[in-house]
Amino acid sequence: MTMLVPAESRTPRAAIWLLACAAVLILQVVVEYWAGRTPICTCGYIKLFEPVANGPGNSQHLADWYTPSHIIHGFLFYGLAHLTLRRKPLAAKLLLALVIESGWEILENSPIIIDRYRTATISLDYYGDSILNSAMDTIFMALGFFFAWRAPVAVTVAIAIFFEIFTGWLIRDNLTLNVLMLVYPLEAVKAWQGGL
Known part of the structure; x- marks a missing residue:
């Protein structure tokens, strides 16, 4: 396990960064609970993976077809943190990524x-x-x-492209289309996504 954690993250100072990371995730959960979000699927059970992208179980279980989008978020946020926090420890970079993602999750569920x-x-x-x-x-x-x-940058980029193409083909949605349709919806894309 220590091989996954860089030496810089095993110091007392890094422990503070990691505690801050945990606090961000806990705060996200508390804010969503306070906002009235349901803790688990109203169906009353938990699935490892929800395979129906447009069904009532989507976005209710541990993973779904939008999970690759969140993994890509991690790729992008690592890149952002690497560029903006070059001299900071990895845990500080992770904190930035968690603040952005948790902020989005709270906003997305508003x-x-x-x-x-x-x-x-x-x-x-x-x-x-x-x-x-x-x-x-x-x-x-x-x-x-x-x-x-x-991972090497080329591998990370290749996986992101694969995720986008695969989910775009499979469910007619992906991170790129999701952002496009939120920011600048196009009727042609909406019709294609609806199978029309």
Whole structure:
């Protein structure tokens, strides 16, 4: 296990950074609970993976077809942190990534973004993530972050492209299309995503 954690992260100072990282995830969960998000799927059980992208179980379980998007978030946030916090320890870079991801998860599960998904995209039945799914999205981002830290850039980029193409082909949605449809919805894309 210590091979995965750099020597710089095994110091007392790094422990403070790591505690701050844990606090961000806990704060995300508390804020979402306070905002009325459901802890787990209202179906009453937990799946490892929800295979139906447009079904009621999407964004309610441990993982789904949007999990690759969150792993790509980790790739991107590692790149951002590497460029902006070059002299800081890895745990400080992770903290930046967690603050961004947790902030997005809280915003994504707010009425304004949920309504935007429902009006601008094909996600007509989207009512937000369960707290479990949202927390797992953040954890998958962290896994992507650590992967990008250890892997060659070319491998990280190739995996991101593969994830985008594969999920785009399989569910007609991916990180790129998700951002596009939230920021600048196109009827042609919406029609294609709806299978029309």
